Amino acid sequence: MNNNNILSASNLSIGYATKKEQIVIASNLNLNLQAGKLISLVGANGIGKSTLLRTLCGIQKPISGSVLLNDKDIQRFESLALAQNLSLVLTEKLPPSNLTVFELIALGRQPYTNWLGKLSEEDLEKVHQALQLTQIESLANKKHFEISDGQLQKVLIARALAQDTPLIILDEPTTHLDLLHKVSVFKLLKKLSQETNKCILFSTHDIDLAIQLSDEMIVMTENDVIQDEPCNLISKGVFNRLFKDENIVFENDKGKFIIK
């Protein structure tokens, strides 16, 4: 067993349990997410990416098997301890408020602050670090609704950084962004995983970008879920099984999808 494992799953089955039956979305999953790695999760719409992410975050219980975060079952974490080990960047829109960028990032310190949420010297230090790492110092005093979508995504990533957890999970952080900002968010994530030695897992539909920048990828197809390095996945021909449409073909040489 590798000591670098932050999150691991063995023989994991995910899905929903209703009153009458169990709907299994994927079974026999074996995943190992290590520190310092940028890992992307790809798969067609409706294949169960969100279910897998929710199970890996501990929001949803697995049907069988378990998810281990730092060698401890994620379902057995106290909510506060979990918040100190796992931070999230979600797709949902923020409710309207007057929060400034700085205040928003500082909320990432909540798992460490006292009952009134007062920021200590260390908390302020961590917030400034997060601002620096994501290079958004100039936005600090802006209201969060005054900045662009691309900037907001960086702010949310900074918030997750301020939470100071070994694992960050992002749900489709690049949707709604143009190519320029997609690349800049991807590069930021890459930089963060290398510089901070955090494990960063994100789901995405930008497969060709993910292939170029991820250390490892988790590919969900109808039949199985495979985790490997992008080049190995290409040589195995996994990407051709991603979409059922015959008109979409993955060109191994170019490393991207071609429409016939």
Next chain:
Amino acid sequence: MLKARNTFLFSILSLILIVTLLLNISFGQVAIPLKDVLKSLVGTHASKDTWEYIIVNFRLPKAITAILVGIGLSIAGLLMQTLFRNPLAGPYVLGLSSGSSLGVAFVILGASLVPSVLSKALLSSYGIIVASCLGSLLVMLLVLIVSQRLRDTATILIVGLMFSSFTGAIVSVLTYFSSAEQLQKFTFWSMGNLGNLSWQNIFILLVSVALGLLLSIFSIKSLDALLLGENYAKSLGINLKKSRYIIITATCILAGSITAFAGPIAFVGLAVPHLAKLLFQTSNHKILFCSTLLIGGILMLFCDTISQLPGLDFTLPINAITSIIGAPIVIWLLIRKKNLV
């Protein structure tokens, strides 16, 4: 710089609160000079004994009630606006006050249906408070259950309105079967009144409001987390269920006890948090809590002063004044800001 601005605003607001308090006490059917107001407040005797009597037994209790009511309703509004992520939430809009009305209606109008020993207990101030709190709790729980199923916040407000209509209808049915005397008692209660409280009642109100405020202070951290939405709040280690219960309990104690003593008072809970947000340009609940407190006290004292303006030999119902002042404020805020936060 920002801190300096906040300190400045807080000092100004405190000053305004003191001035409004003094004006409120000196105005009324009998005008009392400010000098004598100050004299009787600090304990030395006023020029006339009657003035001192009026101040100690009528004006001061009423002013304190006004402050407590303003503070309590405004904080309840602040809590609900963040909890429901809806700028239009407030104890009145969401039907909490109607819930209280229903509880009080059952007690005042239904007391004759139960044995006299029981009816005496029910009609005591404690009975009315308990009924009022239970009424608002009932509506709050219903609104909360519905809001779990409906993600759309606008719908929650419509549900709140429906609850208001529903409880209103039941109150109508009750009034149909009650005597003229009971009806009069209930009507006076529903117009709102800050003046009828004895010192003992004020003490009960003070304890209830203090308890509600204490619970609110303990909710400040989770309220801040809720600014990011429930899922983020959860991911920050906030125990959502517990926080929600505390916030709801605080709101019910505040809205319930105040409505019991002062009647259903509209718009204060809705308008004051927005004035605070507008003035301080922040969503930080530590700052909002303090500013809402001050502005709530000021606005209620101001409304009460208007309801008993010198030259009028009668007192207007406070509920009418808060609506006349509060409704335009909300409309003005909507037009001015385009989007409320």
